[in-house]
Structures are given as C-alpha cells and as structure tokens.
Amino acid sequence: MRFGAFAASLGGFLQSYSACVIAGALFFVSQKFSLSPMQEGLAAGMILLGALIGSPVASTLADRYGRRKALMIAAFLYIVCNLPFLFLSHFSLFLLCRFATGIAVGITSLTVPLYLAEIAPPSRRGAFVSLFQLAVTMGTMGAYFVNWMFASSGNWRAMFLCTIIPAFLQGVCLFFIPESAPPCLREEKASSWQTLFSPLFRKGLWIGALLVLFQQWGGINAIIYFTPLIFQEAGLASVSQGITITLGFGAANVLATLFALFFIDRAGRRLLLLVSQAGAFVSLVALSCSFVLPDGSFLAPWALVSFMVFFAIGLGPIPWVLISEIYPLKIRAKAIGAMTFICWLSNFIVVATFPSWLDSWGFAQIFGFYAFVGALAFFCFWRSVPETKGKTLEEIEFFLYR
Numbered sequence: 001m002r003f004g005a006f007a008a009s010l011g012g013f014l015q016s017y018s019a020c021v022i023a024g025a026l027f028f029v030s031q032k033f034s035l036s037p038m039q040e041g042l043a044a045g046m047i048l049l050g051a052l053i054g055s056p057v058a059s060t061l062a063d064r065y066g067r068r069k070a071l072m073i074a075a076f077l078y079i080v081c082n083l084p085f086l087f088l089s090h091f092s093l094f095l096l097c098r099f100a101t102g103i104a105v106g107i108t109s110l111t112v113p114l115y116l117a118e119i120a121p122p123s124r125r126g127a128f129v130s131l132f133q134l135a136v137t138m139g140t141m142g143a144y145f146v147n148w149m150f151a152s153s154g155n156w157r158a159m160f161l162c163t164i165i166p167a168f169l170q171g172v173c174l175f176f177i178p179e180s181a182p183p184c185l186r187e188e189k190a191s192s193w194q195t196l197f198s199p200l201f202r203k204g205l206w207i208g209a210l211l212v213l214f215q216q217w218g219g220i221n222a223i224i225y226f227t228p229l230i231f232q233e234a235g236l237a238s239v240s241q242g243i244t245i246t247l248g249f250g251a252a253n254v255l256a257t258l259f260a261l262f263f264i265d266r267a268g269r270r271l272l273l274l275v276s277q278a279g280a281f282v283s284l285v286a287l288s289c290s291f292v293l294p295d296g297s298f299l300a301p302w303a304l305v306s307f308m309v310f311f312a313i314g315l316g317p318i319p320w321v322l323i324s325e326i327y328p329l330k331i332r333a334k335a336i337g338a339m340t341f342i343c344w345l346s347n348f349i350v351v352a353t354f355p356s357w358l359d360s361w362g363f364a365q366i367f368g369f370y371a372f373v374g375a376l377a378f379f380c381f382w383r384s385v386p387e388t389k390g391k392t393l394e395e396i397e398f399f400l401y402r
Contacts, residue, residue: 004180005128007173008115009135010166011071011108014078016139017146018101018163019047020224024147025156032156033091037355044226045352046095050102051109051344058107059337066179067115070107075174077104078167085160101163102344110340114333117324118180122392126264129324130257133317137257140224141250148247196334204326204400207384208339211319214377216346218280219370220311222354223304249308256312268389269318270381276314277378283307284371291364325388328397 022029022044030040054074061070081100088094112132120128146162197205264272283306290299327335357366388396 003173004119004177005116005131007170007177008067008071008112009131010170010173011074011112012132012135013139013142014075014163014167014170015105015108015112016136017143017166018078018082018105018139020140020143021147021159021163022047022098024144024151025159028154028156029094031154033094035091037359039091041352041355042095043091043098044354045348046098047102047105048344048348048351050099050104051106052102052341052348054103054106054108055110055340055344056106056337057103058110058340059333061107062111062114062333067111067118068174068177068179070111071115072171072174074104074107074111075167075171077101077107079164079171082160082163082167085157088157097160106340106344109343110333110336113320113324114336115180117321117393119178123390124265125325126269126321126389127261129321130261130264130317132320133312134254134257134261137250137253137312137316141247141254144247144250193334196331196338200401201327201331201335204335205338207326207386208319208323208335209342210377210380210384211322212339212343213346214277214373214380215315215319216343216350217370217373218277218311218315218377219284219307219350219367219373220315221347221350222366222370223307226354249305252305253308253312253316256309257316260313260317263313264317264321265389268387269322270385270387272314273318273381273385274314274378276310276318277374277381279310279313280307280315281371281374281378283310284367284374288364288367288371291362291367322385322388325391325393325396326386326400328401329393 026040026044029035029043033039035043058070058074061073078101081097081104084093084097088097112135113129116129116132117125142162143159146159150156150158195201260272283303286299287303287307290303293299323336323339324332354366386400391399
C-alpha cells in the first residue's frame with residue numbers, strides 16, 4: 001500500500017514540476033523568441049490548456065482501463081513530450097510540446113488523488129491523498145532548484161528535460177503496484193456523464209466546484225509561476241536573484257504541507273481549510289499594501305512566504321482530499337474529471353492573463369482582487385463544506401446523497 005502511494009504520488013511531482021519550471025525558464029524563453037507580454041502568458045499557460053483536455057480524457061481512461069494504466073500513459077507522455085525540447089527552434093513547436101505535456105498533467109491530476117483515496121484506510125485517507133499535494137509542492141521545489149542551477153547559463157532546454165528522470169522512475173514503479181478498483185467493480189458502477197449532472201449529485205458538484213475555483217482564483221498560481229518576475233518588477237531582486245529566492249518559498253511550501261499531512265486526519269479537513277483561507281486572505285492584503293505604502297516593499301517577501309505557508313496547510317491539499325471523498329464510485333472518476341477541468345481552466349485563465357493584468361493594473365490591484373476572492377471563499381467554505389474526517393467513503397456518500 002505504501003509503495004503504491006509512493007508510485008502514484010510521483011505523478012504529483014511530475015505535474016507540478018512540468019507546470020512550474022516555466023517560472024524560471026520564461027525569462028530566457030522570452031529572450032530566445034522575443035515574446036510579447038501576451039505571448040509570455042500563452043507560453044506559461046499552454047500546459048494548462050493541455051490539462052483541460054487531459055482531465056476529461058483521464059476519467060474515461062481510469063474507468064475503462066484502470067487507474068494504474070492511466071498513470072502509465074501519463075508517465076509515457078511526460079517522457080515523449082519533453083524530449084523534443086532538445087531540438088526546438090520555433091515558438092510554435094515550443095507551444096505544441098507544452099500543450100502535449102499538459103495532457104499528461106491533466107491525466108495525472110485526476111488519477112493520482114482517485115487512486116490514493118481508493119487504496120487508503122478511512123483513518124488515514126486524508127494523509128494518503130495529501131501525499132499528492134506533498135508531491136506537488138516537492139515538484140515545485142524541484143522546479144525552483146533546477147531553475148536555480150541553470151539560471152546563470154540560461155539553459156531553458158535542460159530545465160524542461162529534467163522531467164524525464166522522475167517520469168521514467170514512475171513508469172517502472174507502476175508495473176509493481178496493484179489496481180485500486182477491480183475491473184468488475186468499475187464496469188458495474190461506472191456511469192455516464194448525464195448521470196453525473198443529475199439532481200441527485202448536485203450538492204457534491206457544487207461543493208467540489210467551490211473548492212477548486214477558490215483554490216485557483218486565490219492567486220497561488222500567479223505567485224508560483226511569476227515569483228521571479230514579481231521580485232524583478234518590484235525592484236527587490238534581479239531575475240537570477242529572484243529564482244534563488246523562490247527556493248526559500250519552495251522549502252516553506254514543502255514544510256507547511258508536511259504539517260498538513262500530520263494534522264489533516266487529527267484536526268479535520270474543515271478546520272484546517274478555514275484557518276488556511278483566513279491566513280491567506282490576511283497575507284494577500286499585506287502583499288497588496290506593500291506596493292502602495294511608502295517604503296512598504298519590505299512587506300512583500302514576508303507576505304509571500306506567509307501566503308505560501310497558509311495555502312499549503314489547507315487550500316493546497318484539502319480540496320483534492322475532499323473531491324476524492326465526496327463522490328460515489330459510480331461517478332467518482334467523472335466527477336473528479338469535471339473538477340480538474342474546472343481547476344485547469346481557472347489555472348490557465350489566471351496564468352495567461354497575469355502579465356497583461358500586471359501591465360494594466362499593477363501589483364496592488366491584482367493582489368487586492370485576489371484578497372477579495374479569498375474573503376468570499378471563506379464565507380462559502382463556512383456555509384458549504386462538510387467534515388469528512390474518519391468516515392468511510394460509503395458513510396460520506398450516505399450523508400451527502402441520502
């Protein structure tokens with residue numbers, strides 16, 4: 001069981017690394033292809049656009065061929081789609097490879113939480129599914145570290161190619177883990193997309209959509225993908241120094257996620273989520289103020305670290321834990337597919353528009369908007385999100401859909 005959790009969680013590392021390596025590579029890619037701000041947003045967001053396609057495809061793969069084989073397909077795509085970076089000479093080909101890698105990201109983001117929830121005992125399911133988010137934060141940290149190693153040389157091709165080693169490792173490990181849901185059970189329980197959107201499951205879909213929408217529109221991806229740019233534009237650091245500083249942010253993210261991993265089955269999902277959202281709101285207000293107050297720039301790095309920590313203890317892992325718990329088996333893969341589609345669509349919009357918003361609005365207005373979203377999220381979570389700590393998947397199903 002533990003080996004299966006490890007092998008599946010490597011997908012979270014690959015997903016995050018593949019998406020976040022652009023944070024350091026974007027400056028050098030922009031120089032290589034002479035990109036406009038709109039093209040920079042497209043370069044950062046193309047992998048997310050691919051994930052939009054990958055997430056609904058993954059639900060069909062997971063139901064028809066099994067969770068394990070879906071993860072194998074994703075690992076194969078990570079390898080095949082990153083090798084061409086050795087030879088790229090046109091921006092259009094760069095976008096195509098990023099899009100194809102995004103399909104693998106979409107498959108991974110659906111299948112890993114699904115697999116982990118199905119193999120976990122009820123008393124430890126929160127921690128098991130949170131391994132996905134821990135792997136995501138470690139992938140982010142890995143991307144920051146690789147970006148730092150190649151910052152002086154500007155070798156953006158090597159930054160992307162570093163995905164291949166963990167993808168190969170996961171592909172080998174997946175041959176030695178069991179399937180989470182037996183084929184006979186999947187065939188008996190699997191339902192159509194029409195069933196998913198029936199009135200019976202409306203409450204679960206509403207909760208899931210709230211969780212993933214507010215997770216993405218709270219500003220986390222703008223901060224993760226564009227931290228070096230934020231520091232450069234704010235006059236706090238050069239690009240290479242900004243890349244180095246992101247290592248500290250990545251470390252804080254990993255440590256806070258480990259805290260969540262320890263407490264999520266003790267304190268419960270709901271309490272951690274509300275504390276996390278409140279802390280993220282205060283941090284965003286401070287970050288916004290740092291760009292309008294006289295000599296307020298010293299607040300920016302502290303507000304960023306604070307935001308990353310509060311996000312990691314709740315907003316990062318708990319939406320994925322909850323959406324893997326609150327849906328019956330017959331709609332689970334398709335429901336998580338729908339939620340990951342919403343997640344990646346929101347992620348794409350946030351990342352693709354950030355450079356243009358930065359030109360038009362400025363930092364204070366952007367982070368003020370994210371703070372407003374955070375306040376709204378706290379209210380919605382308080383009213384709508386149930387506690388699922390310690391309950392079996394069958395007990396949760398009875399509670400939500402009786």
